[in-house]
Amino acid sequence: MLPMQPLVTLLSIPSPADGVWNLGPVPIRGYALSIILGIGLAIWIGERRWVARGGTAGEVSDLAIWAVPFGLVGGRLYHVATDWELYFGEGRNPVTALYVWRGGLGIWGAIALGALGVWLGARSRGIKLLPLLDALAPGVLVAQAVGRWGNWFNQELYGRPTDLPWALEIDVAHRPAQYLDVATYHPAFLYECLWNLAAFAVLVWLDRRFRLGHGRVVALYVMLYTAGRGWIENLRIDDVQMNDVLGLRLNVWTSIVLFVLAAAYFAWSTRRHPGREETVRTREPDAEVTPADPTA
Template sequence: MDLAYIPSPSTGVLHLGPVPLRGYAFCIIIGVFVAVWYGNKRWLARGGKAGTVADIAVWAVPFGLVGGRLYHVVTDYQLYFSEGENWVDAFKIWEGGLGIWGAIALGAVGAWIGCRRRGIPLPAYADAIAPGIALAQAIGRWGNWFNQELYGRPTDLPWALEISDGANREAGLYHPTFLYESLWCVGVALLVVWADRRFRLGHGRAFALYVAAYCAGRGWIEYMRVDEAHHVLGLRLNVWTAIVVFLLAMTYIVVSSRMRPGREEIVEPAALAQQAKADAAKAVTDSTGMAKTDRTGSAKADSAGAADPAGSADSAGSADRAGSAGPDANTSGAGTAAGSKEPGVKPESAEKS
């Protein structure tokens, strides 16, 4: 008796009234939202404008979905074009089947178009969005859980995945390779964020690190899978793809760091011009405020100065009048006293005697 395992979902479709919401599509939508949201935060930190990441994603996401589906259909063509299969199923993207290699490749074409329209260097944009793409993959892999697909060999581990409706597989417990890849992608996102802060990666090197790290994990996880796939020299096709892309990404990191060290100082010229315009407007506002303050202060000083002279004149006038009266009075009194002692005039007492 198995005491612990990951159960399969009871259904892969949720109904919102008459509208069916498939778990696989829901996971992809949430992943895209997270990638755009986090990419926007990183783009703003690099000096870009708000909304630029979303504007370019309008081009990148549809191209990525088409590319991912094309890669899946081409590499697993027997599922749609062999005898007894219906080729119309190749368009049923909600039933699963997106190749990340095709999604990134064609999605980059869409991002390039969007960047060209905004005058933005594609490598800078790719560096900003790289961790968000890894998080989007981590969320999107849970769509495989809803579809009960992409599982590994049978296992009795506590975290085994219960498959109750696997295509061409008997019910049982299997390695949850979708979970392994989801956790690996979260680790890749954290690695890219750390390395970008530590080494200030630029010119597409953060994106190349994401690609290399993802390929390193995809190689061993792909090796564990047991679903039908093409093999080349004894290895699954996606394992070879992971090896080749890993080598290309590492080569790009080495060559790019030698040819273009450091990171871009300006990632969006329009944002720089907008900031300069805002700074100029702020400077004008500040200078206007200072001028108003100076004029108010001068007016107050003038008013105080006009009041002070009048007060000083009154005080001076009072002092002058007081000073004039004081000496005159004293002089008159002194003269009277002195007049009684004028020469030739005898006092009465002296006459009587």
Template sequence: MELLAFIPSPAKGEIVPFGIPLRGYAFCIIIGVFVAVWLGGRRWIARGGRAGTVADIAVWAVPFGLVGGRLYHVITDYELYFSEGRNPVDALKIWEGGLGIWGAIALGALGAWIGCRRRGIPLPAYADAVAPGIAFAQAIGRWGNWFNQELYGRATDLPWALEITRTDGGRVPGTYHPTFLYESLWCIGVALLVIWADRRFKLGHGRAFALYVAAYCAGRGWIEYMRVDDVQMNDVLGLRLNVWTSILVFALAVAYMVVSAKLRPGREEVVEPGDPAEDGASSDAKSDESGSDSDSESDSASGSGAASKSVDKG
């Protein structure tokens, strides 16, 4: 059957913005990080935090996340790098693709914890602020798989089928379900869900982040089940390892939301401690400015500056 339409794959896995060659996979990861930090920063400020805090902590979280994501991928797909005929050095070539979200979240959380401790802020509050941004970042990052012609599903002749043209890495040219696209769209839905639920129910103490994790896992499970590419072909009891991981992490995230809602209902009142000296100086300045205006107006009206000051301060 002749296809009416399909999604073509890039002939090369790189783009050349401003005349500078850049791997498409890396470009998508970078754009995703910027979006996550930008949105996370806006949400953090809206919760009472300070501008720049999310970016400062991201300096710790992002490198840890990249290392964790790569480690998870290499460990669970070790045969791609350490089996006969493979080059172990390829395990370091992160720009060629291969980041496991579970490892990225785990070590990224460790990096964020370090950054939060240095700033004296609670990690759950920070996680809630950045949760939808992470989902958007994943949605953008999945297009890096498109550049690398990876993360595709079973063969299909649907109009939105993905065309695979490469023959390396066990690929067979043809048209397949674009599971990278399915996951990208699912992540956008997850981000919007978290934003809506957070506004509607005032989620706090890490529950917005747990909702993101649970919702993402619900989609990742069925999307992973569709995949037929050469990644993660080591099945466990008939299911891919990532499917089992999705089930386990989903259960843990839901359990956390239930227990946390009972033990610590509501949302944090203070997410970032202020600088007493800075806050005090700012308050004094505002008080002096308003006090001088009130004094002058009161003095002109009643001629009693001292009485006016006592009334203003009350």
């Protein structure tokens, strides 16, 4: 009879030996490819949903010029702000805070500044923000699901040790000091990927079934995502600043607070603005303001 450990190893999920491939002098990074693919899918899904809501084809792609850079900067700022000791502590090199390709994008910073970028672009085009965000929200879940595979390429943000058949193999170089003799861990990236894809399906179904509007799709997005992020975050063993706030990681508290706020907004919006917006614009796309005739 074969011993248990080889069987577990046989059934576990391997990690890539290297997350970077060199195309001549140009490094191709698995983390970056995951982020780029996720963004592309979010734009494609958002475009289709926006046109179905009454928008014009091509507008989401145009607004991505605002949203993507804002989102990347916001995600990095959130990560650095909540884990500043990784870059500014004793013996650290502050320049590494700019090394986005090594991982480290905080989702709520990306959402906040990304939404700001969308608002700036939408405002200049006469587009209402809430129906636009409702159209975009499901695609963001898909982007997050795909982007999580970047953690697999980097062998980071995994969960506690486990010998489950779907455990993730982690190389010694990427293990915490206290777990150097443990080879397999919970694949937190895979759990979040699957959760986000399931949340995407639920969100699209609810939107079609109840014709949600006035920001309620966004509220449900926040509720669904944080419900999964809360329990997945508790599996992780990576060291983070403010790791234990009243017994919970900071990101767990963030998920709890955002879930409550989103649920409150959903209830308020349902009572105040039942149904869906009749128009998604404040003015027609090509409308120009004609000056009043001073002789009239």
